[in-house]
Amino acid sequence: MSVLTRRHLLRRAALSASAATASRVGAGAATTAAVAASAALGGCETGSDPDSDPNRVPDPEHRLGLRFPDGFGWGAATSAYQIEGAAKDDGRGESVWDTFSHTPGRTRGGDTGDVAADHYHRYEADLDLMRELGLRTYRFSISWSRIQADGTGAPNQRGLDFYRRLVDGLLARDIAPMATLFHWDLPQSLQDGGGWESRDVAYRFADYADHVFRALGENVPVWLTINEPKTVVQNGYLHGHHAPGHRDPGAAYLVAHHLQLAHGLAVAALRATGNSSRIGPALNLHPCYPAVEGAEAAAATRLYDGYENRLYLDSIFKGSYPTDVLDDLGPQSRMVRAIHDGDLKIISAPVDLLAVQYYTPIYVTPGGGTEHKWPTSEANWQQIYPDGMYDILTRVHREYGDLPLTITENGLPTPDTLNGDTVDDPGRIAFLRDHMAAAHRAIRDGVPLESYHVWSLMDNFEWAEGYDQRWGLIYVDYPTQRRVLKRSAHWYRRVIADNGV
Structure with a gap:
C-alpha cells in the first residue's frame, strides 16, 4: 500500500469520526451536479424536496394510497449481541463485542450487551409481540460464540436448542424466519489468533x-451470510470505534477479502447439505453523489463508490474486485497479495437473493471528503434522504441482474420518551412511510423487491452508542425490561394489515 493511499484511508477514517460526532445540520438542496453525476454512477432520481423533513410533517400517518404486491413480506430485524443478553449462559463463549464493550472508554457510558433486552430469556413474550404486530418475516442473527464458544469444534447443543426454539416459535406464529450467520460478534478466541486478518477464520466460519x-435445516427458508462486511472493515479496522477497535488500513481491506471469502464458503456449505433454503449476503449500500460540479468531484465520487459499494457487489456478482479500488490500494497491499487463485470463484458462487440495508446517502467532495446535504437523525452520520432508497435499489437491479432483493434494515433513532403506556415517535413514522414509498416506486419500476424489514424490532444495545439511541418499534424500559409498543408500532401494524401505506 502506498503512503498516499494509507493517508487517504486514514483521512477517511478521521472524516468518519468527525461525522459521528458532528452536530445536527440543517436541510440543504442537492446540487444539479449531484443529479447529473448520479446518472453516470448508476443512480436515478435525486430531487427530493429539502423541506420534507419528517419532523415537520403535520400528519405522519397520512395515507399515500400505495399498495404493495400480494404476499409482500413485512418484517423487522434484530441482531444477537444487541438484544439477547445472557452473555455467560448455557455455554456461550466470549465474543469480540464482549471484550470491546468491557474495555473502558469504548462505549458510551460503559454500556455492554451483557443483559441488553434480555431476549434470550424473554423470547416467547417477544414472539407474541411479533405476532401482535402481524409480522410476516423476522430477521435475526445467530451468535457464533453461542454455538462454538471458541469458534471451533463440536457445536454447543444448548446454543443450537435456543435457536431451534426461536425458529419453531416463529413458525408456530406464521412468521417466516430469516437468519443471519454473522452480525459482527466474532468469538474472541478466533480474534486472539488473528481474527479476520487470518484466512483460516473464513474456513472456521464455513x-x-x-x-x-444441519441443525435448523429448511425450517429457516432464508439464510444471510455476513452482515455488512463494510462496517466491520471501516468501523472495526479503519476508524476503530467498533470491535476489535483497530486503526490499520493495511489490515482493513485484507479483512474485507476474508469476509467475502467467508461468505462464498458459507454459500458452498449450504449447497453441500442439499438444503433447499435460499441464501445471500446482507450489504449496507450507500448511494454516492458528488457534492459539487466538476470532473474532480465526479472522479472522487466514483472511487468512493468503489470502496463503499462495488468492492462488495462486484466480487459477489461479477467475480472480480473493481480495478480502480485495487489500483488505489496498490499491488503490494495486504489485500491484493492475499487473493489466491480460485478465491473470486468461491466468492461469486450463485446466490438466491441480495439483502440491501439502506440508511443514508454520501456526498463526496473533490478531495475525497464528504458533506451533508440533508437533515440528519440523532445518529449524526445518517442523512434523511428517502430517494436514496430508490436510487440504490434501481441501480443494483440495473447493474447486477434480475435477482430478488429484500430490504433487511431501514430505520432511524428518535428521542423516544415513555409516557405511561405510550411513546410518541412521529418522526419514525414519517421516515418509514417515505422510505416505503421510495421502495414502492422501485417495485413499480421493475425492481424485484420481495420484503422489507424495519430496523429495529425493539430498542437495543446500539454498539458504541450503548443504550443512548433508540431505534426500535418497541420501547424497552431497560431497568424493568418492560416492552411498550410505540406509536410507530401501531402504525406499522396497520401498514402490514393493509399491505400498503
Whole structure:
C-alpha cells in the first residue's frame, strides 16, 4: 500500500469520526451536479424536496394510497449481541463485542450487551409481540460464540436448542424466519489468533455455518451470510470505534477479502447439505453523489463508490474486485497479495437473493471528503434522504441482474420518551412511510423487491452508542425490561394489515 493511499484511508477514517460526532445540520438542496453525476454512477432520481423533513410533517400517518404486491413480506430485524443478553449462559463463549464493550472508554457510558433486552430469556413474550404486530418475516442473527464458544469444534447443543426454539416459535406464529450467520460478534478466541486478518477464520466460519444449517435445516427458508462486511472493515479496522477497535488500513481491506471469502464458503456449505433454503449476503449500500460540479468531484465520487459499494457487489456478482479500488490500494497491499487463485470463484458462487440495508446517502467532495446535504437523525452520520432508497435499489437491479432483493434494515433513532403506556415517535413514522414509498416506486419500476424489514424490532444495545439511541418499534424500559409498543408500532401494524401505506 502506498503512503498516499494509507493517508487517504486514514483521512477517511478521521472524516468518519468527525461525522459521528458532528452536530445536527440543517436541510440543504442537492446540487444539479449531484443529479447529473448520479446518472453516470448508476443512480436515478435525486430531487427530493429539502423541506420534507419528517419532523415537520403535520400528519405522519397520512395515507399515500400505495399498495404493495400480494404476499409482500413485512418484517423487522434484530441482531444477537444487541438484544439477547445472557452473555455467560448455557455455554456461550466470549465474543469480540464482549471484550470491546468491557474495555473502558469504548462505549458510551460503559454500556455492554451483557443483559441488553434480555431476549434470550424473554423470547416467547417477544414472539407474541411479533405476532401482535402481524409480522410476516423476522430477521435475526445467530451468535457464533453461542454455538462454538471458541469458534471451533463440536457445536454447543444448548446454543443450537435456543435457536431451534426461536425458529419453531416463529413458525408456530406464521412468521417466516430469516437468519443471519454473522452480525459482527466474532468469538474472541478466533480474534486472539488473528481474527479476520487470518484466512483460516473464513474456513472456521464455513464449519460453523455447516453446524447451524444441519441443525435448523429448511425450517429457516432464508439464510444471510455476513452482515455488512463494510462496517466491520471501516468501523472495526479503519476508524476503530467498533470491535476489535483497530486503526490499520493495511489490515482493513485484507479483512474485507476474508469476509467475502467467508461468505462464498458459507454459500458452498449450504449447497453441500442439499438444503433447499435460499441464501445471500446482507450489504449496507450507500448511494454516492458528488457534492459539487466538476470532473474532480465526479472522479472522487466514483472511487468512493468503489470502496463503499462495488468492492462488495462486484466480487459477489461479477467475480472480480473493481480495478480502480485495487489500483488505489496498490499491488503490494495486504489485500491484493492475499487473493489466491480460485478465491473470486468461491466468492461469486450463485446466490438466491441480495439483502440491501439502506440508511443514508454520501456526498463526496473533490478531495475525497464528504458533506451533508440533508437533515440528519440523532445518529449524526445518517442523512434523511428517502430517494436514496430508490436510487440504490434501481441501480443494483440495473447493474447486477434480475435477482430478488429484500430490504433487511431501514430505520432511524428518535428521542423516544415513555409516557405511561405510550411513546410518541412521529418522526419514525414519517421516515418509514417515505422510505416505503421510495421502495414502492422501485417495485413499480421493475425492481424485484420481495420484503422489507424495519430496523429495529425493539430498542437495543446500539454498539458504541450503548443504550443512548433508540431505534426500535418497541420501547424497552431497560431497568424493568418492560416492552411498550410505540406509536410507530401501531402504525406499522396497520401498514402490514393493509399491505400498503
